[in-house]
Amino acid sequence: MTFRPVQNFKGGRALLVMERTGREGALEPTLAKLGVSCEALQIVDGRAQLDMASLQPDRDMLFVDGDLDGVLTIELNPLSHLPPVPVIGLVGVEAPSRLKALVNLGATAFLRKPVHGGAVYSALFMGINQFLLRGGMQERLQTLEERRRGRRAVLRAVVQRMRDSGLDEDGAYDQIRRESMRVRQSLESYCEDLLSRRASPPDSTGHTGDPPLHRGDKRAM
Amino acid sequence: MTKRLRIGVMFSTTGSYGAVGRTMLNGAMLGLSEVAASGSGPEIEPVIVNPGGDLSQYRALAHDLLASGARQVVGCYTSSSRKEVIPCFEKHDGLLWYPSHYEGFESSDNVVYTGASPNQHVLPLVDYLAAKHGKRAFCIGSNYIWAWENNRIFREALIARGGSVLAERYLPIGDTDFDRVVAAILEQRPDFVFNNLIGTSAYAFFRTFRAACRARGIDQAAEIPVASCTLAEPELAEIGAEAVDGHLSSSVYFASLAGPVNGAFIRAYAAQFPDAPPPSADAEACYIAVKLLAAALQQAGTDEAAAVRAAVADQRLIAPQGEVRIDPQTYHAWLTPRIGRSTAAGQFEVLLEAPEPIAPDPYLVQTSPRFAAAMRSPLLRLVKS
Numbered sequence: 091m092t093f094r095p096v097q098n099f100k101g102g103r104a105l106l107v108m109e110r111t112g113r114e115g116a117l118e119p120t121l122a123k124l125g126v127s128c129e130a131l132q133i134v135d136g137r138a139q140l141d142m143a144s145l146q147p148d149r150d151m152l153f154v155d156g157d158l159d160g161v162l163t164i165e166l167n168p169l170s171h172l173p174p175v176p177v178i179g180l181v182g183v184e185a186p187s188r189l190k191a192l193v194n195l196g197a198t199a200f201l202r203k204p205v206h207g208g209a210v211y212s213a214l215f216m217g218i219n220q221f222l223l224r225g226g227m228q229e230r231l232q233t234l235e236e237r238r239r240g241r242r243a244v245l246r247a248v249v250q251r252m253r254d255s256g257l258d259e260d261g262a263y264d265q266i267r268r269e270s271m272r273v274r275q276s277l278e279s280y281c282e283d284l285l286s287r288r289a290s291p292p293d294s295t296g297h298t299g300d301p302p303l304h305r306g307d308k309r310a311m
Numbered sequence: 312m313t314k315r316l317r318i319g320v321m322f323s324t325t326g327s328y329g330a331v332g333r334t335m336l337n338g339a340m341l342g343l344s345e346v347a348a349s350g351s352g353p354e355i356e357p358v359i360v361n362p363g364g365d366l367s368q369y370r371a372l373a374h375d376l377l378a379s380g381a382r383q384v385v386g387c388y389t390s391s392s393r394k395e396v397i398p399c400f401e402k403h404d405g406l407l408w409y410p411s412h413y414e415g416f417e418s419s420d421n422v423v424y425t426g427a428s429p430n431q432h433v434l435p436l437v438d439y440l441a442a443k444h445g446k447r448a449f450c451i452g453s454n455y456i457w458a459w460e461n462n463r464i465f466r467e468a469l470i471a472r473g474g475s476v477l478a479e480r481y482l483p484i485g486d487t488d489f490d491r492v493v494a495a496i497l498e499q500r501p502d503f504v505f506n507n508l509i510g511t512s513a514y515a516f517f518r519t520f521r522a523a524c525r526a527r528g529i530d531q532a533a534e535i536p537v538a539s540c541t542l543a544e545p546e547l548a549e550i551g552a553e554a555v556d557g558h559l560s561s562s563v564y565f566a567s568l569a570g571p572v573n574g575a576f577i578r579a580y581a582a583q584f585p586d587a588p589p590p591s592a593d594a595e596a597c598y599i600a601v602k603l604l605a606a607a608l609q610q611a612g613t614d615e616a617a618a619v620r621a622a623v624a625d626q627r628l629i630a631p632q633g634e635v636r637i638d639p640q641t642y643h644a645w646l647t648p649r650i651g652r653s654t655a656a657g658q659f660e661v662l663l664e665a666p667e668p669i670a671p672d673p674y675l676v677q678t679s680p681r682f683a684a685a686m687r688s689p690l691l692r693l694v695k696s
Contacts, residue, residue, distance in 0.1 A: 094684070095683050098675065098676060098681050100676045100681070122640065123641055123673075124674055125676040208397075
């Protein structure tokens with residue numbers, strides 16, 4: 091699918107985690123030109139007061155000052171390493187430790203302090219679209235990972251069909267593929283269902299076969 | 312204010328877009344003459360420089376102007392030249408008065424933009440073309456930021472209205488060999504051509520295209536009109552009589568506008584520059600820039616950039632095109648969009664005009680979709696039967 095980047099940020103809300111030092115530069119006036127409203131978060135005892143539950147990823151974005159040590163803790167998605175909303179890091183001291191802290195918050199773009207008006211649109215464009223791209227890639231990875239796990243069931247279902255029907259490998263695969271398409275199910279999940287249906291009836295023969303596979307089974311092939 | 316203020320005036324009056332530069336200089340000089348004649352404005356000493364269309368000259372000349380004590384400069388036509396000098400204005404804290412329509416997506420604190428933003432020239436043209444001529448476009452342009460970005464805005468707006476862009480072609484600035492492009496247009500037969508060529512390239516294209524259509528018995532102006540956001544009266548004179556008529560232009564000003572203010576402007580312009588063609592939209596934008604600059608200098612009592620910038624937000628001007636004011640958030644101008652069609656007499660007849668000035672929207676915040684349009688793969692086409 092073609093990625094369509096966000097290019098108009100109208101209606102967005104920027105939550106600013108920064109101290110008023112006069113080095114904010116053109117950040118707020120430029121965001122206003124771009125149709126983005128600003129809210130400065132209160133910092134109490136060195137911690138930004140942010141209600142994570144109220145964040146909306148299609149509206150909100152965080153600007154975090156990298157010079158403020160431990161001002162914010164964000165729980166990142168364990169798989170994508172993404173925060174709940176796009177984070178743009180404000181860089182003052184360009185030291186690896188500061189930059190790393192911003193990366194650990196999930197920043198997908200940086201803006202140098204004092205902020206130059208001509209850099210804000212580029213940072214928004216990069217920060218928000220990288221956030222969306224990485225989120226989309228994570229979803230695709232997850233889907234592919236599930237399908238990879240399901241390949242084991244496909245192999246077993248094909249072998250079983252060959253045994254049951256006398257078809258060769260290609261024939262058995264084609265037959266199962268057609269059946270999965272008919273019921274509008276992915277091949278992998280159809281095969282998993284097939285194997286569990288087959289394993290479900292009480293085994294009266296005393297045969298001890300393999301246990302049924304379930305989606306998410308992490309055993310290696 | 313008793314001090315004589317040095318004001319830079321920087322236009323390429325020679326080079327591939329020299330015809331436009333000359334008319335822009337004229338607009339600025341007329342404005343300066345009127346300020347001087349009024350006796351009530353600040354005393355201004357213009358320092359005129361000519362980069363000759365050479366990009367590398369712009370930054371050097373801007374630096375020289377600012378280093379010599381000028382803090383305000385009226386100048387630049389192409390976007391590449393503006394982008395070239397902006398760092399210099401930011402470094403020296405000068406103010407550039409940029410008097411030309413452009414592609415938007417910029418808002419420097421050191422620039423006042425008196426020409427049209429994309430919502431004041433491209434979008435009205437898309438609406439007009441889609442309603443009157445069709446939705447299949449062929450886009451051409453000079454190979455630099457103006458044409459790239461203007462074509463992108465045009466493409467997205469046209470696609471949003473159900474249209475399509477058959478092809479986009481870019482040629483180096485100053486290139487005048489259009490045989491292959493014209494052949495491609497005639498093969499594709501679009502409903503219209505959207506033209507972002509500038510200077511001598513544009514004039515050569517109009518001539519080549521008209522001649523090729525005529526040779527094939529095609530009434531070019533009626534069947535495949537060319538629509539531009541850059542075409543103005545001085546350029547019609549450059550195209551020549553054979554191909555001058557029937558071209559569409561989206562602009563905030565045409566010399567043929569009715570009304571006493573424009574009448575007086577045209578008479579004064581002709582009196583001061585008797586051998587020049589009629590003033591263009593960019594000449595009017597230069598005139599507006601100088602008038603607003605003089606008023607802001609007078610109010611600020613200094614030529615210091617921040618004070619002048621603050622003062623210009625309060626200024627309103629009854630300009631030849633109608634009322635003009637500067638938006639205090641973006642420092643772009645409120646202007647009145649119009650669509651015109653060129654005539655054999657080298658003027659434009661006004662086909663459509665907005666009832667009042669509209670707000671500038673340089674980032675198209677109010678008028679563009681949230682997501683960029685996805686590029687569609689070309690549809691399959693039968694090439695042999």
